[in-house]
Amino acid sequence: MRDTAFCTSACSMTRTMGVLGGKWKPIIITQLADRRVRFGQLAQRMPLISRKVLTEQLKELEEDGIVRREAFAELPPRVEYSLTMYGLELLPILAQLCAWHSAAPAK
Template sequence: MKKNEMMKYNCPLGKAMSALGSKWKPIIALVIKDRKLRFGELAVRINVISRKVLTDQLREMETDGLIIREEFKEIPPRVEYSLTEKGLALLPILYLLEEWESKYQSPECKKMQMALEKEKAAST
């Protein structure tokens, strides 16, 4: 077993970082947070992610025990995603990371974020 694999499986921080190991998983968790969403709804809300990457990330999050994938026997088929207890427990940590980044982000980044928020508010 490689050293990084050992760390992933033996170290609590390694396991946590593996569960969050992409830029998309925290975003997906924050989008789902307190509701059940279908794949299409997730794809619309996170419109900068490809459907393939979204599918892969959802599968990994399900394997890591962060989300539940609930299939309904309907035509057309319906699948809903929601956070597990483990996934919900992750939310306060993600909020702290957002707070940390907001405190230390560059002025250029702050300007861009404010412009995006202004644009979003104007479109609603």
């Protein structure tokens, strides 16, 4: 569930964490990095997240303009998720975070 106090804060870092905070959103974004993915495929790639939480996180990312949800009028229904241009701008930032962590001193 989204913490609206974070998303409306005067502090830009707090607002950013309100949008990207949590353990799943950065992972979802990287899973959508170079392809459109159906919900079931995304759920298979992320077996530790429940379908309920995945649905909630995707909905929030869509509301924030990071993820695009495209529903097709087919039987059975088909829905695909992809990154918007705004979402694509996050990829180099997330890659830098991964590189930063990889360079961390050994514990």
